[in-house]
Amino acid sequence: MTKKIITIVFIVVFSMMLWVFVSLSGEYFYSMRLPITFSGIPQDYAVSNYSEKEVLISLKGQGWQLAQITFGSQPEFVVNVRGNPGEHKIAIRNALDQNRWLSASVQINEFSPEEIQYRIEAVDSKKVPIIPDIEFKFRDGFGLVSDVRVEPDSIVVRGPKSVVKEITEIITVKRSYTNLDNTVVENISLATLNNLQVDEELVKINFDVQKIVDKEFQDVLVEVKNIPPSKNLTLFPDRINVILRGGINLLGKLDKDEIRASVTFNQALKDTLGYLIPHVTIPDFTTFIDTKPNRLEYIIHQQ
Structure with a gap:
């Protein structure tokens, strides 16, 4: 058989x-x-x-x-x-x-x-920045809390002089991310450019993704700016609580001294409502939500 x-x-x-x-x-x-x-x-x-x-x-x-x-x-x-x-x-x-x-x-x-x-x-050469071509979609409740970092952030391109002259940047290949909920570190290729040579074909990108939460920072001093020499402006209260939204780890490490709140003397001169609303400057990758209180009473008086 x-x-x-x-x-x-x-x-x-x-x-x-x-x-x-x-x-x-x-x-x-x-x-x-x-x-x-x-x-x-x-x-x-x-x-x-x-x-x-x-x-x-x-x-x-x-x-x-x-x-x-x-x-x-x-x-x-x-x-x-x-x-x-x-x-x-x-x-x-x-x-x-x-x-x-x-x-x-x-x-x-x-x-x-x-x-x-x-x-x-x-042939000519010059150094140009590398620009990541990236799209993000995050898992519900998560968001970006850093710049997209590229290593190296620039590269030397070589090629015909007329071509090199027109190059202002090198772009990576397009990369799309979905359902992100954590930090990303990845090597990606540079987009192909006709007639040009580069020292590296891969670059490393990394960016931070964290759970997004709200946090209240208490007793942030409100600075009064541009006070004339003979005048003074007293606020009631002179400190506020600031509520920010951002990454859970980012806000956990953030100090209240990194938040700036201020009003100007000119605001008080032009006021017709009897209160001032402070201007708040916040760190990158945070979102301003509210202040407590959000209106400040004041008195203008001579020194």
């Missing part, structure tokens, strides 16, 4: 191999879209403003020959640049011999475009 099964399996495998061999012995047409790469670039120079990024080539040949070209490889169309700095163009037909992966036994039926225009120019 076992020998019979082995015989059947052998026959099936042999039949499949024979079918593949016969099939690939026929002639086929195959079209390839190939990225263009430039070789032979003079030292300290780069290629820019090339008219095409890809070449479309239609091939004709036996299946085996086409399979050797396409299977397990990612061929590129190589263009060997020649000439001095400036504008140039080359016919695709003249660049075919530079691509040795094209077998002589494979027929090239057609290609597009017929020519490529490009510029050779000096």
Whole structure:
């Protein structure tokens, strides 16, 4: 019984191999879209403003020959640049011999475009900031309590002088986060920029996410500003409680001296209601909710 099964399996495998061999012995047409790469670039120079990024080539040949070209490889169309700095163009037909992966036994039926225009120019470099491209969605009751920090925060870009001149920043690939409820530390890639090289392809981002709560800070002194030399302004009361909303750990470490409350003498001069509302300055990543009291009585008097 076992020998019979082995015989059947052998026959099936042999039949499949024979079918593949016969099939690939026929002639086929195959079209390839190939990225263009430039070789032979003079030292300290780069290629820019090339008219095409890809070449479309239609091939004709036996299946085996086409399979050797396409299977397990990612061929590129190589263009060997020649000439001095400036504008140039080359016919695709003249660049075919530079691509040795094209077998002589494979027929090239057609290609597009017929020519490529490009510029050779000096290389330049400069340092630019890295900008994270991030979207946030938080779990209910949680929120962002820090800047999005990027390490490194800037990077040196190199490339054709005309291209480098226009670059003001490098952006990361877009990253979306959902249901956030904790600190995030992650490596993300920089967005691809044509004709430019960078020292690093990955950067580290990190930002803090905490549960959002309210906290009351008591006895915050209200400062009176811009008092004339001969005048004085007395507040009742001169201290207030300030209610802030923010991350639970952030508010837990926050000191009341980091909160500023103030009124100006000019407010009192222009007042028609009999009370002043203090202006409150709060730390980053906190939200002002209320003060107790939110109205202050006052007296203006001579010194």
